[in-house]
Amino acid sequence: MKDIFSLALICEIAAEFRAVDISFDADAFIARSMEGLNKLELTGRAAHIADAMRVYLPVRFAEAAAVIDASLGPELPPTGKIGGAALRYMPHVLFVRKYGLDDYEAAMRVQAELTKRFTAEFSIRAFLVKYPERAYEQMLVWADDDNAHLRRLASEGMRPRLPWAPRLRAFQHNPRPVIELLERLRDDPVPYVRRSVANNLNDIAKDHPELVIETCRRWAQEAPEGRTWIVRHALRSLVATGNQDAIRILGGAANPSIRLSGVAIAPQRVTLGGNTRVSFEVVSTAQQSQRLLIGYTVHFVKANGSSRAKFFRLRTLTIHSGEKIALSATMSLATMTTRRHFPGNHRIDAIINGEAHPLGNFEVITSMSVPA
Structure with a gap:
């Protein structure tokens, strides 16, 4: 790159x-x-x-x-x-x-x-710090602009925890001005803009979960499809940590009766830049239908040997009594602009309605040894 x-x-x-x-x-x-x-x-x-x-x-x-x-x-x-x-x-x-x-x-x-x-999004933050009131007013103007890039900048530039950028401490402490701006964009016609709105709310949820729960609960009422997607994506981190309010907003069952079977990870040794795939089955052990929010967490090894969990959504579905549903996901170990990968043992958990179910491990290596 x-x-x-x-x-x-x-x-x-x-x-x-x-x-x-x-x-x-x-x-x-x-x-x-x-x-x-x-x-x-x-x-x-x-x-x-x-x-x-x-x-x-x-x-x-x-x-x-x-x-x-x-x-x-x-x-x-x-x-x-x-x-x-x-x-x-x-x-x-x-x-x-x-x-x-x-x-x-x-x-x-x-x-x-x-x-x-x-x-x-990276440069505008310096102006929000130096000219907080003036720059914020400009962001409100851009939030109403006909150009989708400017509307997206209004949201993305104000994310309190934007990756690769210094945090906006004022909005991290008090995100209500950000929420006020996002209200203008919650039904934006462009997915590119709505994705930024969801990511912004997900940022805010890490410091002010109750405010995001309150906002998403309100937004979820009689929501069009685009806003429903925002709510689901905005609550992903709260769902991954088992926040029951977030799970209920998305229609998930509390303490679902399920078991996992048929777990497989292949290959279990993968070189940097390669892919591995995890598959498993979710079996309902309940007498009634259950709404499940299914994702998985990969505990990626960092440069210092510690790990960092990243949550990925898979599916939201209704499972009936005794039903078995097969799921799978491919994990890329390719270097990205937002993520680097390092050798080591990586753990995977299925996250179902906020509850972690261990799936196993795979090892990332620098290269495959070739027999002499």
Whole structure:
């Protein structure tokens, strides 16, 4: 992933700047950007290029932002899939975050355009900290915008626990302003936006579970399909920890009468970058039908050898007396932008209406040994 920030891309960025600003020294920018680049990882490379932008773009931030704005390519479709091509704008976003804080108006204008090509969720947080009231009012405006990227930024940028970003302590302490904004987006027509709303509520639930329970209980009443999905996804962490209020909102049975059979994990030894698959059967031992919220937790090994649990939803279903339902899931050990994997013993649990049922273990190794 880090290799996207290469000589070829830096030359492209330089050409784009040069096309809108004939005074831009493309050769010097390229040389400066390439100094020490190969020693850096993904974010470090983007920050390094952003620092080179600071040297060769106009000194006044408003003028630099105008060059960036004029150099941008077409908007992304509002699908939420930010691929490698969109990552090319990470240096631009980091430039705004680091060098644009003293020019609020120009920074907000260019972030509104950048988020349509990549995402400004990381840079906007610095403005929410420095200009809390003013930036919050802008987020409310964007929440009502016709552009789905801006509506999504209004939610994603205000997540108290956004991954890869400093926490927004003010909203972590008092998330009610965030809830007020999310009320405007709860029936958004675009799944990309609704997913951000659900993730935001899931963040808030880690510090204020009762507030999220209250919100989701209210939202679940006569909810259209899109909002029902938000509620289900927003409550996932609370369901995984056995919160009975969350389980009841989703229609789950308390203390379901079930047993598991046919558990299999294959392969049980998997190389980094590979896949393994878990399968099991849920058998009802109750005399009546039961509503089950079924997922699984993988206890991923971290770099220091400890583990971190991550919950994945599987299915929500009704199981009848004596019925057996087969379930399976494939787990990828490929490196992602949001998750790295490490060798070691990984535990898997089925989570059914908040109750953990051990499924077994699989071992992640660096490579398969080949017999001599």
